[in-house]
Amino acid sequence: MASRTLSIGIVGLGTVGTGVIRLIEENAMLIARRSGQTISIGAITARDRNKDRGVDLRGYRWVDDMLEMADDPELDIIVELIGGSDGPALTLAKKALTNGKSLVTANKAMIAHHGLELAELAETNGAALHYEAAVAGGIPAIKGVREGTAANRIERIYGILNGTSNYILSTMETSGRDFDDVLAEAQALGYAEADPSFDIDGVDAAHKLSILASLAFASRLDFDAVATEGIRAIQAADIAQADALGYRIRLLGLAERHDGDKASELFQRVHPYLVPKSHPLANVDGSTNAVVAEGNFSGRLLFQGAGAGDGPTASAVVADIIAIARGELSPAFAMPVKALEPCAPAESGHRIGRAYLRFQVADKPGVLAEITAALRDADVSIESLIQKERSPNDAVLVAMVTHECAESQVNATLDALAGSSSLLGEPMVIHILGDE
Numbered sequence: 001m002a003s004r005t006l007s008i009g010i011v012g013l014g015t016v017g018t019g020v021i022r023l024i025e026e027n028a029m030l031i032a033r034r035s036g037q038t039i040s041i042g043a044i045t046a047r048d049r050n051k052d053r054g055v056d057l058r059g060y061r062w063v064d065d066m067l068e069m070a071d072d073p074e075l076d077i078i079v080e081l082i083g084g085s086d087g088p089a090l091t092l093a094k095k096a097l098t099n100g101k102s103l104v105t106a107n108k109a110m111i112a113h114h115g116l117e118l119a120e121l122a123e124t125n126g127a128a129l130h131y132e133a134a135v136a137g138g139i140p141a142i143k144g145v146r147e148g149t150a151a152n153r154i155e156r157i158y159g160i161l162n163g164t165s166n167y168i169l170s171t172m173e174t175s176g177r178d179f180d181d182v183l184a185e186a187q188a189l190g191y192a193e194a195d196p197s198f199d200i201d202g203v204d205a206a207h208k209l210s211i212l213a214s215l216a217f218a219s220r221l222d223f224d225a226v227a228t229e230g231i232r233a234i235q236a237a238d239i240a241q242a243d244a245l246g247y248r249i250r251l252l253g254l255a256e257r258h259d260g261d262k263a264s265e266l267f268q269r270v271h272p273y274l275v276p277k278s279h280p281l282a283n284v285d286g287s288t289n290a291v292v293a294e295g296n297f298s299g300r301l302l303f304q305g306a307g308a309g310d311g312p313t314a315s316a317v318v319a320d321i322i323a324i325a326r327g328e329l330s331p332a333f334a335m336p337v338k339a340l341e342p343c344a345p346a347e348s349g350h351r352i353g354r355a356y357l358r359f360q361v362a363d364k365p366g367v368l369a370e371i372t373a374a375l376r377d378a379d380v381s382i383e384s385l386i387q388k389e390r391s392p393n394d395a396v397l398v399a400m401v402t403h404e405c406a407e408s409q410v411n412a413t414l415d416a417l418a419g420s421s422s423l424l425g426e427p428m429v430i431h432i433l434g435d436e
């Protein structure tokens with residue numbers, strides 16, 4: 001058994017926090033051998049001391065005020081597992097790092113909004129900031145990109161970054177069940193954020209994408225520049241149409257760096273995509289995540305595994321603790337924060353691709369002609385067109401797939417149709433994954 005002890009304070013005892021305790025208890029010997037030290041849980045806290053969490057916490061020191069942990073000389077590492085971009089999590093993180101204590105966190109919202117500030121605090125105070133669990137749960141995606149691809153110029157990074165929305169889409173696809181019903185199940189399984197709109201509106205995936213993009217492109221983290229759309233508007237009919245056309249719908253995050261003559265631009269987007277069934281991402285189901293990184297020497301790398309849930313997320317948290325125990329003090333964003341380059345956001349309009357468009361229209365003569373005229377005026381040609389029969393609310397679903405065109409042309413089509421009395425509800429655009 002290792003003779004030295006590294007003491008951690010765990011803040012937050014929900015899905016991830018209790019998972020971390022279970023893992024450290026069950027794999028204690030192995031972890032001690034691998035890290036060269038015994039990892040001891042020196043203090044714990046959460047909102048409610050008396051809640052039954054299914055783990056016996058009686059042997060651990062309870063601290064009422066989490067901020068005391070950041071001042072506690074007995075603790076070497078603070079493990080922040082409460083969540084939230086600002087508020088207590090951020091206060092705790094800053095205090096711990098300022099005091100030279102290393103911080104391990106699963107909090108992507110906080111890293112996406114304040115990661116650079118926290119990384120600078122870590123640099124200044126000789127502490128480590130590790131956040132493997134914050135992106136793609138149990139997959140070592142941060143380590144994979146920060147270290148595994150360090151020698152490469154990354155051309156593009158993309159993937160399925162939110163377990164809850166992938167669980168919803170893939171379960172709706174296979175079972176035909178209702179959106180709300182499947183979301184409730186994902187929440188019960190511990191996959192969803194405290195506010196599940198972060199999952200279904202693409203915000204959680206955008207947090208993760210912005211972090212990955214900073215690592216991949218050595219650029220300053222810029223969450224506000226991620227164009228974000230979630231899965232709320234996707235209907236069972238879209239999933240069925242996609243299936244008939246040979247695709248599955250997945251919520252993807254995609255980032256690319258465009259190096260111009262003078263400056264670099266960064267394209268970052270979270271959006272539903274039609275993924276060809278033959279593409280590896282089409283077969284990523286349930287809460288599984290997958291990250292594709294394309295390096296100029298490595299070629300395409302695919303990291304895949306559980307993106308949410310107690311066990312996989314705890315695995316990533318404890319891997320970070322072990323890394324710190326081993327003395328790994330590498331900068332949080334692979335290089336000193338000052339060395340990261342600012343990149344202006346790239347516009348999407350010039351992007352070329354195919355798109356799935358779905359309209360809900362009034363069942364009256366001339367509607368289809370109106371849509372096709374708007375497409376013609378924007379010079380968008382149609383590869384396939386499906387007109388479905390009338391639904392109970394008298395709407396008719398018209399879905400189509402375009403030939404390759406610039407996204408600005410699709411936008412021009414929708415602009416021309418905006419306000420038309422023939423359209424019942426907002427049209428839906430789903431990009432089709434090309435040779436990304």
Ligand SMILES: NC(=O)C1=CN([C@@H]2O[C@H](COP(=O)(O)OP(=O)(O)OC[C@H]3O[C@@H](n4cnc5c(N)ncnc54)[C@H](O)[C@@H]3O)[C@@H](O)[C@H]2O)C=CC1
Binds near residue numbers: 012046088190309
């Ligand atoms: N659940 C998952 O699959 C994953 C979660 N994460 C992240 O891990 C973090 C924790 O997530 P979960 O464990 O799912 O959340 P949870 O809601 O299950 O647990 C949160 C815990 O923090 C405590 N807490 C919240 N605010 C507090 C406060 N002001 N003072 C003291 N304690 C407070 C709660 O009492 C609870 O014990 C979040 O940042 C989340 O985004 C990351 C990857 C996967």
Ligand SMILES: N[C@@H](CC=O)C(=O)O
Binds near residue numbers: 134136165199308309
């Ligand atoms: N809510 C998140 C949890 C992991 O990050 C998700 O569903 O992916």
Ligand code: NA
Binds near residue numbers: 135138142
């Ligand atoms: Na991870």
